[in-house]
Amino acid sequence: QKEVEQNSGPLSVPEGAIASLNCTYSDRGSQSFFWYRQYSGKSPELIMFIYSNGDKEDGRFTAQLNKASQYVSLLIRDSQPSDSATYLCAVRGTDKLIFGTGTRLQVFP
């Protein structure tokens, strides 16, 4: 079992819809969770982080964490074509980040 698992996609949504990206992790003791966006050929860019159970909202983005079920999700409201990218879920283990393989999101006009 991989430590951090994501569906590789692609996830295709129409412009204006809500995109829902999911991630599960294996280490029950994990405390810190991150979502990075990565455009093709570029480096990861931090968009959200969450440490406590529940929801955390920042603009069009909402991160959701459920430690009992060991999953973390990212919702993108009012999706735009510019949101098309790969979204990487990461979990902090000791001090390093452990990444999933990423989910490719495609937002079509």
Added chain:
Amino acid sequence: DTGVSQNPRHKITKRGQNVTFRCDPISEHNRLYWYRQTLGQGPEFLTYFQNEAQLEKSRLLSDRFSAERPKGSFSTLEIQRTEQGDSAMYLCASSTPNQPQHFGDGTRLSIL
């Protein structure tokens, strides 16, 4: 805050050559991380420093790889006797303790 800076952006070299990459972290960040990313995969941890001390190394970091951060500021990652399998994007990130890591633009290494 100029962000994390990495040089060079691209490196093409022949198999068997040595290469060195440089990373300049965000100035107030005392933690510096190196990751490697291949196509279709998430970044994989290689090593990290707190100030000048190298605190953890992945088993991915073979004897051909060495990293330094001599004065607790910039860091270098050297790969000796490069192999085809070393072709990847090498990413540097920095942070303060328990804060999110911010990545540089990366160095793309291609082995001919």
